[in-house]
Amino acid sequence: MVKQAQKKEVSRIPRKSDDVSEWYTQVCLQAQLADYAPVRGCIVMRPYGYAIWSLIQAEFDRRFAATGHQNAYFPLLIPESLFMREAKHVEGFTPEVAWVTEGGDEKLSERLAIRPTSEVMFGMMYAKWIQSHRDLPVLINQWANVMRWEKSTRPFLRTLEFLWQEGHTAHATREEAAAEVQQMLGIYREVAEDVLGLPVISGRKSDNEKFAGAIATYAIEALMPDGKALQAGTSHELGQNFAKAYDITFTDADEQVKHVWTTSWGVSWRILGGLIMAHGDDNGLVLPPSVAPHQVVIVPILRKGGEEVLPAARRLRDDLSAVCRVHLDDRTEQSAPWKFNEWELRGVPLRIELGMRDIEAGTVMLARRDTLTKSPMRREDAVTQVPQLLAQLQTGLFEKARADRDERTSTASDKDAFVSQLKAQRGFVLAPWCERPECELAIKAETSAVTRVITGAAAPGETCAFCGLPAKVRAYFARSY
Amino acid sequence: MVKQAQKKEVSRIPRKSDDVSEWYTQVCLQAQLADYAPVRGCIVMRPYGYAIWSLIQAEFDRRFAATGHQNAYFPLLIPESLFMREAKHVEGFTPEVAWVTEGGDEKLSERLAIRPTSEVMFGMMYAKWIQSHRDLPVLINQWANVMRWEKSTRPFLRTLEFLWQEGHTAHATREEAAAEVQQMLGIYREVAEDVLGLPVISGRKSDNEKFAGAIATYAIEALMPDGKALQAGTSHELGQNFAKAYDITFTDADEQVKHVWTTSWGVSWRILGGLIMAHGDDNGLVLPPSVAPHQVVIVPILRKGGEEVLPAARRLRDDLSAVCRVHLDDRTEQSAPWKFNEWELRGVPLRIELGMRDIEAGTVMLARRDTLTKSPMRREDAVTQVPQLLAQLQTGLFEKARADRDERTSTASDKDAFVSQLKAQRGFVLAPWCERPECELAIKAETSAVTRVITGAAAPGETCAFCGLPAKVRAYFARSY
Numbered sequence A, B: 001m002v003k004q005a006q007k008k009e010v011s012r013i014p015r016k017s018d019d020v021s022e023w024y025t026q027v028c029l030q031a032q033l034a035d036y037a038p039v040r041g042c043i044v045m046r047p048y049g050y051a052i053w054s055l056i057q058a059e060f061d062r063r064f065a066a067t068g069h070q071n072a073y074f075p076l077l078i079p080e081s082l083f084m085r086e087a088k089h090v091e092g093f094t095p096e097v098a099w100v101t102e103g104g105d106e107k108l109s110e111r112l113a114i115r116p117t118s119e120v121m122f123g124m125m126y127a128k129w130i131q132s133h134r135d136l137p138v139l140i141n142q143w144a145n146v147m148r149w150e151k152s153t154r155p156f157l158r159t160l161e162f163l164w165q166e167g168h169t170a171h172a173t174r175e176e177a178a179a180e181v182q183q184m185l186g187i188y189r190e191v192a193e194d195v196l197g198l199p200v201i202s203g204r205k206s207d208n209e210k211f212a213g214a215i216a217t218y219a220i221e222a223l224m225p226d227g228k229a230l231q232a233g234t235s236h237e238l239g240q241n242f243a244k245a246y247d248i249t250f251t252d253a254d255e256q257v258k259h260v261w262t263t264s265w266g267v268s269w270r271i272l273g274g275l276i277m278a279h280g281d282d283n284g285l286v287l288p289p290s291v292a293p294h295q296v297v298i299v300p301i302l303r304k305g306g307e308e309v310l311p312a313a314r315r316l317r318d319d320l321s322a323v324c325r326v327h328l329d330d331r332t333e334q335s336a337p338w339k340f341n342e343w344e345l346r347g348v349p350l351r352i353e354l355g356m357r358d359i360e361a362g363t364v365m366l367a368r369r370d371t372l373t374k375s376p377m378r379r380e381d382a383v384t385q386v387p388q389l390l391a392q393l394q395t396g397l398f399e400k401a402r403a404d405r406d407e408r409t410s411t412a413s414d415k416d417a418f419v420s421q422l423k424a425q426r427g428f429v430l431a432p433w434c435e436r437p438e439c440e441l442a443i444k445a446e447t448s449a450v451t452r453v454i455t456g457a458a459a460p461g462e463t464c465a466f467c468g469l470p471a472k473v474r475a476y477f478a479r480s481y
Helices: A020-030 A047-066 A087-096 A119-129 A174-195 A241-245 A270-279 A309-320 A336-345 A356-361 A379-407 A415-424 A437-447 B020-030 B047-066 B087-096 B119-129 B174-195 B241-245 B270-279 B309-320 B336-345 B356-361 B379-407 B415-424 B437-447
Strands: A034-036 A043-045 A077-079 A098-103 A106-114 A138-147 A161-171 A200-204 A216-223 A229-237 A249-251 A257-259 A261-268 A296-300 A326-328 A350-354 A363-368 A374-378 A429-433 A450-457 A473-478 B034-036 B043-045 B077-079 B098-103 B106-114 B138-147 B161-171 B200-204 B216-223 B229-239 B249-251 B257-259 B261-268 B296-300 B326-328 B350-354 B363-368 B374-378 B429-433 B450-457 B473-478
Touching (some): A043 A047, A047 A270, A087 A241, A119 A138, A119 A241, A119 A261, A174 A229, A200 A473, A216 A379, A296 A309, A309 A326, A336 A350, A350 A356, A356 A363, A363 A379, A429 A450, A437 A450, B043 B047, B047 B161, B047 B174, B087 B241, B119 B138, B119 B261, B174 B200, B174 B229, B216 B379, B241 B261, B261 B270, B296 B309, B336 B350, B374 B379, B437 B450
Antiparallel strands (some): A098 B098, A161 A261, A350 A363, A363 A374, B138 B161
């Protein structure tokens, strides 16, 4: 029963430009964000990944609370008969449902679905809780695990079980529901761009691409380095579809009994996958400071005769802890260069190296993860300069990602240009479109791309870039995850 | 499709002393902590209940982090073949497992257990991650939903699905694992007593009552008003049982390959049930300030000619928000007395009433939830006095519960006293015990009570209070939830 000692040096990851898919997987594994679990299509989110996720959660939660939403927890299991009431929803989700059929020693008389999403359970409860217009709006969110029985999977981007938040709201009027949907889409956009540094396009989904049971779906979409789009958050106007299926009614001020208007909106740990994909480089993960568990890591250079180094590093840690999340790596078994590699792989925005020579010179050596550059900084300036540098990194990552996204976004107005650009798979193609589902299917058959979002109306006289019929809208097209 | 308007006045709950069981259910429902879901044995944790739970979580999380633990997330589903490796664990949990047998359109080739607890999945991953003594200890916690297929259920106290935290750690030596188990038991005790105001006894579980797969289980137990004990947290020494079943080994400093020593420890939302049960009164919930979503509610008395009242209430709210969690109830549709009842039912520790006469007198009226007394307070003293009062309430709830627990705890050294005290079902009975599993079963058959915890060794010469054989230990006995 001898167990081979695992190599503890930092392993090589492939170059991002050589094989972005394998690069992504290796970064997830080697930066200890996730690991494969011994159950098909499921992952373990390891502590470092979970710490990033917790910071992302906190950013969303703060904004949900500020807009009047409250968290709650609804059951995991949904009886099949309840699940089956909203026709489109059933059609869309049934192929992906995992079913519980046995409990303890008994065969259940009815199958229970593990929630793929919770419109059904929220609908059932809202029908019970909502009586009067005075009960509205109801604005509830939950953080939960959900399950969708997918064929192929990748850490965070597509897994059978995943963590997400799902907001479910009920309103007295269609206008209020529509405003809620736009408000939450705005929050998604804000967190994606300002917090995660992920530039996104946003807009309405085509009929083919909208949520099963929605009257309109809005989404934010980020562009990944392989030219594919990543749907990073969706916000749905459910109209009165679920209200009618689950009998959610209220007595309005005019004494009439009416169906409510509901919405739902969700972001999953997939957005963490988008973050890894967008900012990482050949050395591994690059984290935006706002969601970095360690914003700064201090690596003391411990050599003989350097007894002052560790105490000085501790003082620096203590000083910096007032202005940022700082970690002192005082492990003695690893060399300093080994630690440099490891913290680069794990994406820490700033590294401070501190040795005897630095102490004598009254400086520290500062390494930026984004530019991979090193320069000395006066020790006495650390507490003021580090927050400024973190802010610079935060903005810089977004600006770089946006420039890259813009550079890989093109427009097309005729079929040749449209098809060849989509086949080149460099990024988004913005084009006038007829909005016909069958046209979208034809585009998909020829190019593997579909609409990602519809951004607005076409100009008068414009024709569909693919089929040549009159264009109704302008839409972004791309292949997608 | 006319829907009957629900009565919006605060409904009656039974007196706690008349029917504690029905009182408990009605408090859970009417204080909007929970509601029954349309799936057997499952509840919805409503926003108010969830807010309390979030505050409890934060108290645990802070202490887990301070003792070096990190959060992570492990998969919900466990393949049957993996589940089946640790014999005692299988025997203990299999009767309570819900099984997934179908995914999408396919019948699965192997059943997947919904985790009733996650020793198995953590064990599998630890086997993969742990190589060397330098990797130890591994200290990971997760907040997750789990499922146990129970027959009868009650909100929070026993539900098919419940929320909990489960810590799983791996250590190089038995001593370190034992120290971890005691440390976590100490944290459970601290949160129960200092935060939730729940006095608990703690100690080791008997062989009959210990966790399936553990070599020793330690627990904290609170006494409920109906004389039953509530197991409110458990901490297990798993020895090398799971390490051997899941092959979790490490190369020690002496180059030998050894099995690790593991622990696990968990607290569920059941502890919230204990809190409701322990502190509540005939008017409803009574929350300890440390986990009250609103520590203070301000109810303005709005009458004609009182235009100054609402602005004054807002200023008071703004002032108090610096020192506590304060809520201004400025709803106009409900009367002030209705609001008083509602916030009493929902357990808010302090209520401040503010009307024109108070403003003119430079006072506010302060009502305490614990004593149900009202007295005026000078407005200018509010910001200093409210935190003091909250601290008083916090301590007072614990002292009261402890006095009650002590009053209902007795000792017995002979069979007549022992059996009659247990049959009276007033509370804990502390007695010398032989520690034989068959003796415990006989006690249970005669009195419905079992050991709750073993607190230490018996004195020399003491005999078992039930069977008369030489006593080995002293144990607390009671019926339990």
